[in-house]
Amino acid sequence: MRELPGVIDAHDDPSEILGVPPEAGEEEIRAAYLCKVKEFPPDRAPGEFERIRDAYGILRDPRRRTEHLLFAVDPDAPLISLLRRRPSERCFVGPNSWLAVVKEL
Secondary structure (H helix, E strand, O other): OOOOOOOOOOOOOHHHHHOOOOOOOHHHHHHHHHHHHHHOOOOOOHHHHHHHHHHHHHHHOHHHHHHHHHOOOOOOOHHHHHHOOOOOOOOOOOOOHHHHHHHHO
């Protein structure tokens, strides 16, 4: 299991930390981040603020968000459940093999 940088580890769900659905848009994520920062300011709750900051960093960056979905531990994560819907008879090998599976769907 590949570790994600920052305070959040692979077992934490950034969308749960911010209180948004996994398919939330940029504006919804930003609004949730600002509300959480008001609730847990860095001078009063530095540990929680770092978790919120890292969760926002993962969700706002498309590459890191996809990486989190791919390496998520939860078997019901959105991308993992998408890949398990219909098993393929073809053998995919390589770092971008998941793209071929998604294109097949």
